[in-house]
Amino acid sequence: xxxxxxxxxxxxxxxxxxxxxxxxxxxxxxxxxxxxxxxxxxxxxxxxxxxxxxxxxxxxxxxxxxxxxxxxxxxxxxxxxxxxxxxxxxxxxxxxxxxxxxxxxxxxxxxxxxxxxxxxxxxxxxxxxxxxxxxxxxxxxxxxxxxxxxxxxxxxxxxxxxxxxxxxxxxxxxxxxxxxxxxxxxxxxxxxxxxxxxxxxxxxxxxxxxxxxxxxxxxxxxxxxxxxxxxxxxxxxxxxxxxxxxxxxxxxxxxxxxxxxxxxxxxxxxxxxxxxxxxxxxxxxxxxxxxxxxxxxxxxxxxxxxxxxxxxxxxxxxxxxxxxxxxxxxxxxxxxxxxxxxxxxxxxxxxxxxxxxxxxxxxxxxxxxxxxxxxxxxxxxxxxxxxxxxxxxxxxxxxxxxxxxxxxxxxxxxxxxxxxxxxxxxxxxxxxxxxxxxxxxxxxxxxx
Ligand code: GLN
Numbered sequence: 001x002x003x004x005x006x007x008x009x010x011x012x013x014x015x016x017x018x019x020x021x022x023x024x025x026x027x028x029x030x031x032x033x034x035x036x037x038x039x040x041x042x043x044x045x046x047x048x049x050x051x052x053x054x055x056x057x058x059x060x061x062x063x064x065x066x067x068x069x070x071x072x073x074x075x076x077x078x079x080x081x082x083x084x085x086x087x088x089x090x091x092x093x094x095x096x097x098x099x100x101x102x103x104x105x106x107x108x109x110x111x112x113x114x115x116x117x118x119x120x121x122x123x124x125x126x127x128x129x130x131x132x133x134x135x136x137x138x139x140x141x142x143x144x145x146x147x148x149x150x151x152x153x154x155x156x157x158x159x160x161x162x163x164x165x166x167x168x169x170x171x172x173x174x175x176x177x178x179x180x181x182x183x184x185x186x187x188x189x190x191x192x193x194x195x196x197x198x199x200x201x202x203x204x205x206x207x208x209x210x211x212x213x214x215x216x217x218x219x220x221x222x223x224x225x226x227x228x229x230x231x232x233x234x235x236x237x238x239x240x241x242x243x244x245x246x247x248x249x250x251x252x253x254x255x256x257x258x259x260x261x262x263x264x265x266x267x268x269x270x271x272x273x274x275x276x277x278x279x280x281x282x283x284x285x286x287x288x289x290x291x292x293x294x295x296x297x298x299x300x301x302x303x304x305x306x307x308x309x310x311x312x313x314x315x316x317x318x319x320x321x322x323x324x325x326x327x328x329x330x331x332x333x334x335x336x337x338x339x340x341x342x343x344x345x346x347x348x349x350x351x352x353x354x355x356x357x358x359x360x361x362x363x364x365x366x367x368x369x370x371x372x373x374x375x376x377x378x379x380x381x382x383x384x385x386x387x388x389x390x391x392x393x394x395x396x397x398x399x400x401x402x403x404x405x406x407x408x409x410x411x412x413x414x415x416x417x418x419x420x421x422x423x424x425x426x427x428x429x430x431x432x433x434x435x436x437x438x439x440x441x442x443x444x445x446x447x448x
Contacts (some may be wrong), residue, residue: 001410095323
């Protein structure tokens with residue numbers, strides 16, 4: 001059996017997790033043939049369904065784009081294909097990447113593949129998100145790497161829940177061309193894989209400037225550090241009240257592991273951390289309001305069949321029928337932040353705080369080489385828990401540990417580290433200075 005046929009077999013056996021929106025098995029088999037003709041080693045890839053792959057529908061997990069077929073391929077995906085990547089499916093997500101559970105998809109929720117399979121019909125562990133389907137693909141072994149996107153934690157969070165690696169590179173080192181934007185200055189294509197070495201291998205295939213993305217740039221070349229030279233920063237603000245005993249224990253254990261390997265552990269201060277989520281939501285929602293304007297049922301996507309009397313009606317019907325509550329709320333709020341009377345009060349203030357968050361990191365990296373933090377406050381909760389009103393607030397808090405790295409554009413990785421008392425995976429996070437992606441991946445190898 002070929003590598004790709006074996007992957008397809010595994011994907012079919014994992015259908016109950018609802019990780020894929022579109023299966024592209026024939027396409028992958030063809031790509032495998034082409035790769036072999038060029039003497040490349042084919043490998044199976046799963047792509048979050050907010051990246052364009054030519055002639056394959058791209059839904060962003062929404063009714064709006066249920067039948068949308070792009071006519072070009074995202075740069076990062078094309079670069080993988082050029083190295084032997086074979087796309088076997090488009091992965092499920094929270095619609096347009098808004099969320100951290102992968103439960104808000106028009107195509108039904110992703111079920112975390114760490115769930116108890118016998119009870120899957122009744123309840124399940126959430127996959128985390130928004131790139132939950134991509135995490136399932138790597139966890140179940142039907143992709144060697146899966147592409148996610150990470151705007152506030154969408155790759156690191158599901159990776160932590162599944163006990164795999166989730167790497168969000170420095171902003172700009174992976175091209176965003178062909179990625180449907182959520183919040184442009186935070187969005188980064190990201191990698192799920194089974195090891196830091198694999199992340200580095202695939203990152204190298206994709207990284208670097210792209211003429212189609214004016215914000216793209218190259219990472220710094222790899223420079224080695226001897227173990228005793230590595231200075232590990234522990235930011236005290238990450239010891240947040242929402243942190244579960246299990247996540248705290250994993251964080252402490254990882255700190256001790258570095259210490260016993262001879263690294264120097266230093267306490268650092270990132271004093272604006274607490275403002276990160278609220279500022280992110282002001283800045284992101286403002287981008288969302290503008291980015292989502294293109295989905296109007298005229299140039300793109302779902303067009304209402306309702307009787308309409310005006311052009312405005314057409315837009316209103318089409319959008320309200322095909323964009324979920326979360327998206328509509330975020331568009332609404334974004335427009336509120338952006339009206340002239342409010343811009344100075346919200347948007348500009350949040351942009352200033354973003355600068356302070358970045359400065360905190362700059363100062364910390366004068367003293368340390370890498371930061372070690374928790375990645376999620378707890379292991380994957382049940383779907384039924386997440387739907388309980390009391391949990392909704394906690395979900396936002398979950399991005400607490402991941403969001404600041406997006407604020408500052410820094411490379412960050414979720415490393416599987418231990419298991420909680422219920423036997424579920426718990427990760428820790430490492431963050432390095434801007435463009436030090438290879439150093440980050442090298443240090444991640446020490447932990448695993
Ligand atoms: N949970 C955050 C949001 O909904 C981040 C999502 C992401 O990283 N795509 O905005």
